[in-house]
Amino acid sequence: MALDTTETRHARLEAILDAHAGREGPLLPILHDVQAAFGCVPAETIPRIADRLNLTRAEVHGVVSFYHDFRDEPAGRVVVKICRAEACKAVGSDALAAAAEARCGVAMGGTAPGGAVTLEPVYCLGLCACGPAAMVDGEILGRMDAARLDAALTERGA
Amino acid sequence: MKVWLPRDAAAKALGAEAVAAALEAEAARRGVALELVRTGSRGMVWLEPLAEVEIDGARHAVGPMTAADVPALFDGAAAHPKALGPVEALDWMRAQTRLTFARCGVIDPLSLSDYAAHGGLAGLRRALGMAPAEIVAEVTESGLRGRGGAGFPTGLKWKTVLEAEAPQKYIVCNADEGDSGTFADRMLMEGDPFTLIEGMAIAGLGVGATRGYVYLRSEYPDAIEVMEAAVRLAREAGLLGESVLGSGRAFDMEIRAGAGAYVCGEETSLLNSLEGKRGIVRAKPPLPAIEGLFGRPTVVNNVLSLATVPVIFEKGAAFYADFGLGRSRGTIPLQIAGNVARGGLFETAFGMPLGRIVEEIAGGTASGRPVKAVQVGGPLGAYMVPAQFDTPFGYEEVDGAGGLVGHAGLTVFDDGADMLEMARFAMEFCAVESCGKCTPCRIGAVRGVETLERVRAGDAAAVGLLEDLCETMSAGSLCALGGFAPFPVTSALKHFPEEFGAAREAAE
Numbered sequence: 001m002a003l004d005t006t007e008t009r010h011a012r013l014e015a016i017l018d019a020h021a022g023r024e025g026p027l028l029p030i031l032h033d034v035q036a037a038f039g040c041v042p043a044e045t046i047p048r049i050a051d052r053l054n055l056t057r058a059e060v061h062g063v064v065s066f067y068h069d070f071r072d073e074p075a076g077r078v079v080v081k082i083c084r085a086e087a088c089k090a091v092g093s094d095a096l097a098a099a100a101e102a103r104c105g106v107a108m109g110g111t112a113p114g115g116a117v118t119l120e121p122v123y124c125l126g127l128c129a130c131g132p133a134a135m136v137d138g139e140i141l142g143r144m145d146a147a148r149l150d151a152a153l154t155e156r157g158a
Numbered sequence: 159m160k161v162w163l164p165r166d167a168a169a170k171a172l173g174a175e176a177v178a179a180a181l182e183a184e185a186a187r188r189g190v191a192l193e194l195v196r197t198g199s200r201g202m203v204w205l206e207p208l209a210e211v212e213i214d215g216a217r218h219a220v221g222p223m224t225a226a227d228v229p230a231l232f233d234g235a236a237a238h239p240k241a242l243g244p245v246e247a248l249d250w251m252r253a254q255t256r257l258t259f260a261r262c263g264v265i266d267p268l269s270l271s272d273y274a275a276h277g278g279l280a281g282l283r284r285a286l287g288m289a290p291a292e293i294v295a296e297v298t299e300s301g302l303r304g305r306g307g308a309g310f311p312t313g314l315k316w317k318t319v320l321e322a323e324a325p326q327k328y329i330v331c332n333a334d335e336g337d338s339g340t341f342a343d344r345m346l347m348e349g350d351p352f353t354l355i356e357g358m359a360i361a362g363l364g365v366g367a368t369r370g371y372v373y374l375r376s377e378y379p380d381a382i383e384v385m386e387a388a389v390r391l392a393r394e395a396g397l398l399g400e401s402v403l404g405s406g407r408a409f410d411m412e413i414r415a416g417a418g419a420y421v422c423g424e425e426t427s428l429l430n431s432l433e434g435k436r437g438i439v440r441a442k443p444p445l446p447a448i449e450g451l452f453g454r455p456t457v458v459n460n461v462l463s464l465a466t467v468p469v470i471f472e473k474g475a476a477f478y479a480d481f482g483l484g485r486s487r488g489t490i491p492l493q494i495a496g497n498v499a500r501g502g503l504f505e506t507a508f509g510m511p512l513g514r515i516v517e518e519i520a521g522g523t524a525s526g527r528p529v530k531a532v533q534v535g536g537p538l539g540a541y542m543v544p545a546q547f548d549t550p551f552g553y554e555e556v557d558g559a560g561g562l563v564g565h566a567g568l569t570v571f572d573d574g575a576d577m578l579e580m581a582r583f584a585m586e587f588c589a590v591e592s593c594g595k596c597t598p599c600r601i602g603a604v605r606g607v608e609t610l611e612r613v614r615a616g617d618a619a620a621v622g623l624l625e626d627l628c629e630t631m632s633a634g635s636l637c638a639l640g641g642f643a644p645f646p647v648t649s650a651l652k653h654f655p656e657e658f659g660a661a662r663e664a665a666e
């Protein structure tokens with residue numbers, strides 16, 4: 001990461017764009033790859049993506065902003081997603097969400113000061129028979145409660 | 159020793175990886191040769207992680223497992239404190255008719271030889287000997303209706319695409335599964351991915367489409383991984399490609415990840431998203447069957463619709479159509495979720511009364527308290543109450559009771575549920591997920607949240623406003639997001655008026 005100069009960032013973007021050249025409807029796969037590489041879809045990548053796909057900047061920006069997944073700034077070091085949908089609400093996810101906000105020191109949808117944790121709502125992880133469900137840095141967790149969430153965060157130094 | 163252990167996301171979320179690691183460690187410690195097969199889930203989520211061990215040729219279930227339960231497994235599975243007996247003899251398994259999910263939890267999801275040994279590819283081989291119109295007729299005769307929510311006859315949709323003339327046609331699998339309370343698509347893709355691939359290939363042969371896409375939500379990283387691996391294996395084995403199983407007929411497909419938008423489960427929004435656009439709903443007509451992906455004739459079908467096609471071709475349309483009730487033919491994989499004692503996937507012929515599913519199969523609530531309401535059909539489905547429990551589970555029957563089969567999720571709530579909050583959430587969800595194209599949905603949902611907050615604050619007069627608003631949304635929205643979001647609201651209001659202050663108003 002120390003070598004993440006403007007040139008290497010540029011080269012990584014070009015490599016992603018090259019990898020998707022010739023595909024049908026490549027914009028979403030490109031944006032996923034860009035976000036995986038840079039932690040978000042940086043504003044400076046949009047003109048180049050637009051250029052390569054023959055789209056306007058406004059079109060690309062419109063797509064980035066439509067989807068919940070794409071960020072314009074990197075998330076915190078640990079990303080916590082708490083399911084807020086019905087089946088998890090039926091088994092107490094409202095209380096879990098409140099506990100998560102207290103533990104992380106940030107409201108749902110925000111990043112804690114200092115950037116340790118980003119807390120996000122998610123609407124169903126397909127774990128509806130073992131809720132409340134959560135995802136911590138990509139790890140899926142069922143039957144979550146405040147204590148287990150605390151342990152998962154502590155384990156990750158957050 | 160041979161052990162089967164699910165790699166299904168629900169099993170993982172409940173600790174399957176720690177159990178797998180403990181199995182390997184214990185085997186090494188004892189110097190025992192361990193053959194660990196990672197499978198899909200049998201659907202008994204309350205027993206996950208559920209290990210299976212072979213005893214005298216039968217697979218015996220032991221669970222729910224923790225790492226601490228592993229050593230005893232090596233001392234003899236039959237005597238294990240968590241031994242449950244042969245899997246197939248468990249009540250939950252015996253009471254089912256597993257057609258779509260026959261292999262899920264049984265085989266190694268990424269073994270094509272396992273797949274073929276359990277009936278896989280028989281349907282495709284049969285379809286390869288049939289003319290396109292015969293393939294479509296077979297699906298029509300099976301009575302299969304779309305499992306994505308609308309229940310539209312699958313054969314009819316295929317026929318429209320078959321008859322459309324175009325240089326390129328597409329099969330698009332809708333694997334967006336955004337409904338809370340549903341997870342059958344996920345389980346199928348993680349546990350038996352070749353079934354979906356086979357179903358899509360048969361669809362391609364039937365309508366003359368050579369390319370397919372699976373639009374798979376990004377919230378399902380495990381399913382994406384398994385499906386991508388399965389497509390690669392299928393291509394290597396010649397199941398996909400220029401010449402499907404050496405037939406000279408082409409079909410290939412790829413997996414595309416969604417990006418966290420519920421509305422992209424709506425088929426026209428999904429097509430826009432696949433094309434790389436904002437997931438805005440398109441006006442219909444034109445139907446996707448005529449002008450779909452990139453303006454070409456496109457079959458858009460749910461995962462379960464497509465994954466049911468192989469068994470229809472393997473066993474015949476009549477075999478499948480023999481199950482069911484009224485115009486709901488075949489089986490339906492029910493997903494039982496929320497506050498339930500036994501949650502999971504239960505596949506059965508259409509027609510089982512709602513109450514039997516909730517009370518008998520699922521064993522009532524997990525909390526042990528009385529069932530208050532069951533939301534059937536996801537976030538756009540109505541809340542149904544115990545007084546409606548004699549409703550048979552079929553499209554017309556549930557509709558007749560004011561409900562929605564949808565993707566067949568049942569979310570159970572106990573008597574502690576706050577129905578006003580659930581109604582508010584339905585509106586909030588619609589507001590968050592609206593694509594913004596039509597006003598009744600975009601603005602109506604926001605007003606709905608506000609109005610319900612007024613009701614919460616004691617303004618009982620706001621209830622009338624809420625009813626008008628629901629009517630406007632139902633009548634004026636472009637798609638079923640805004641059109642059906644009022645269902646949970648009005649049903650909660652109808653069954654629990656006292657929670658909306660109506661009782662208070664009457665008393666005053």
Ligand SMILES: Cc1cc2nc3c(=O)[nH]c(=O)nc-3n(C[C@H](O)[C@H](O)[C@H](O)COP(=O)(O)O)c2cc1C
Nearest residue numbers: 304305306332334335336423424425459460463638
């Ligand atoms: C807001 C909204 C969300 C939907 N989400 C899904 C979904 O996640 N999966 C799905 O298969 N169908 C979903 N549908 C239904 C699809 O529009 C479409 O009817 C279905 O994919 C057709 O396939 P089928 O005939 O096999 O059911 C949704 C519809 C709406 C209005």
Ligand code: FES
Nearest residue numbers: 083088125127128
């Ligand atoms: S509702 Fe929370 S995982 Fe499905």
